Amino acid sequence: MTTDQSKAPAKRDRILDAAEHLFAERGFEGVTLRQIASQAGVDVALASYHFGKKDELFTAVFQRRAGELNDRRLAALAEAKRQAMPNTVSVEAIISAFLRPLEDVQREGDSGWQHYLALIAYVNNHTYWGQRLMSSAFDQLVTEFIGALKAALPEAPNDKIYWCYHNLSGALTLTLARTGRIDRLSEGACRSDDYQSAYDQMIPFMAAGFYSVCKA
Amino acid sequence: MTTDQSKAPAKRDRILDAAEHLFAERGFEGVTLRQIASQAGVDVALASYHFGKKDELFTAVFQRRAGELNDRRLAALAEAKRQAMPNTVSVEAIISAFLRPLEDVQREGDSGWQHYLALIAYVNNHTYWGQRLMSSAFDQLVTEFIGALKAALPEAPNDKIYWCYHNLSGALTLTLARTGRIDRLSEGACRSDDYQSAYDQMIPFMAAGFYSVCKA
DNA sequence: GTCTATACCGTGATAGAC
DNA sequence: GTCTATCACGGTATAGAC
Secondary structure, three states, X not given: XXXXXXXXXXXXXXXXXXXXXXXXXXXOOOOOHHHHHHHHOOOHHHHHHHHOOHHHHHHHHHHHOHHHHHHHHHHHHHHHHHHHOOOOOOHHHHHHHXXXXXXXHHHOOOHHHHHHHHHHHHHHOOHHHHHHHHHHHHHHHHHHHHHHHHHHOOOOOHHHHHHHHHHHHHHHHHHHHOOXXXXXXXXXXXXXXXXXXXXXXXXXXXXHHHHHHHXX | OOHHHHXXXXXXXXXXXXXXXXXXXXXXXXXXHHHHHHHHOOOHHHHHHHHOOHHHHHHHHHHHOHHHHHHHHHHHHHHHHHHHOOOOOOHHHHHHHHHHHHHHHHHHOOHHHHHHHHHHHHHHOOHHHXXXXXXXXXXXXXXXXXXXXXXXXXXXXXXXXXXXXXXHHHHHHHHHHOOOHHHHHOOOOOOOOOHHHHHHHHHHHHHHHHHHHHOO
């Protein structure tokens, strides 16, 4: 009841960390429980003991950081609203509140977050996992942002707002996936891991897209 | 020498078709050669006989339609240039030439193409496969389109063009993945399989983004 | 309760016989 | 071209150590 309490969570967390890292890099089927256990320095069976089946471990990894990410984004949105008062928030500020918390955790340098963001990219583009995990983890948050966008673009047709968000989500997903493709295409002029440039251009790009598509 | 010649290619193609379908739905590791062989109605070992190892089969599937897709897009770009003469092509027309051939093969209703486009989405977001397959299959084509974009936006900084293309590529990739997320988020107002709406809004959206980011 | 060692049994890719 | 055998590896259950 004394040392156990400080030791037990350590291994449990190491399993989550290792799983997060490997799932993000190679996907669900590309990783074995043995690889996860090996990287975590624990026995194979411990993952099953703590989390049950492999897909339950995957779900646990995905949900672990979702709450904190939502909190950070909501705080950024609230701050943007506060700064805009008494006016409504601009599209740029809303998109910025959506993206900057990602840049923050990336700049903070915690490699766990790096892997987690790549995992979001994997899940968001995946038919099976996307359907199972994205909605429960993020729909409430996204609905909040969509609401702000509707307020900023009062004349926008309802479906257009969602398509525009879809464009933003897709571009962001490819950014988080860090495939290195832009590095090769641009012959080094752009780098996949240069998040700051990615967001700096993405915010005005997406805002212009929203304005263009959502006018009446 | 008579019936064999008409029968052998049929099985070979059926393997490619089945592999295309299953790889697109479940990814590389999510599919077994037995499932592919079963769906193709052939023996397990025939895939190895024709294509070698599993990853070589995957590569063969990916490359099979790449050439035709490139041809269609290049033809669309050439036609846009022809129509614009003697002026340079507009950003909208370039993006349209990039997207409309996809809509064409989708409307033609060949399910093989549907699966192939989903496979592109899988590969483009995948660290390992993206690095191995995207460049050899599509870099030449993309460079052609980037060149047209640079001509349409002569003042654009070099790196900005690539980041803008990255945004376009990401949004398109999520569209091709058809995860159904937009259906749930929008509560039915938008549908993942409504390609025409997707492209109709994507073209002005992306064009506005390019103009906004690439001015001087 | 936390953790390890081990065994089970199905399934996979692939080589080699036919 | 096809069928079969091989052999490694996967997820997971269980028994018991700490």
